[in-house]
Ligand SMILES: Nc1ncnc2c1ncn2[C@@H]1O[C@H](COP(=O)(O)OP(=O)(O)OP(=O)(O)O)[C@@H](O)[C@H]1O
């Protein structure tokens with residue numbers, strides 16, 4: 528991943544989440560892992576859609592909850608979109624074949640990444656999303 532400021536942002540609207548997604552996509556390089564954390568409905572899938580848009584992916588992005596992973600290959604880099612909400616930990620993640628994706632040349636975006644944190648590399652970009660006070664507001668921390 529190219530350098531990207533690691534900071535806490537007060538986001539006022541989904542348009543700003545889109546800007547962040549586009550910036551992450553611009554910084555993305557083959558093999559990057561983007562670990563999304565945050566409560567139900569905070570915008571992990573929304574952010575993934577905007578990262579996909581920034582990568583130039585033309586397909587519609589749907590939550591992969593029932594598939595664990597969905598692959599999109601129409602952009603600048605392949606996108607592997609995971610939702611591990613239903614998994615119990617890194618062992619199950621590996622059983623589902625995650626290792627090949629994590630070591631591959633695409634960009635892995637993982638929703639509920641805290642569940643599988645034990646098998647994620649140290650240099651993964653962690654993006655935590657929390658609800659802000661106002662409608663549409665979010666507090667986003669890049670670690
Ligand atoms: N600033 C914002 N950033 C992202 N999404 C926002 C924002 N403001 C409002 N939303 C809305 O919040 C919802 C976020 O839903 P989304 O499915 O992306 O969340 P999620 O974190 O993936 O949920 P889940 O935990 O079920 O996977 C969407 O309906 C989106 O339009």
Ligand SMILES: [Mg+2]
Nearest residue numbers: 571572590638
């Ligand atoms: Mg989601």
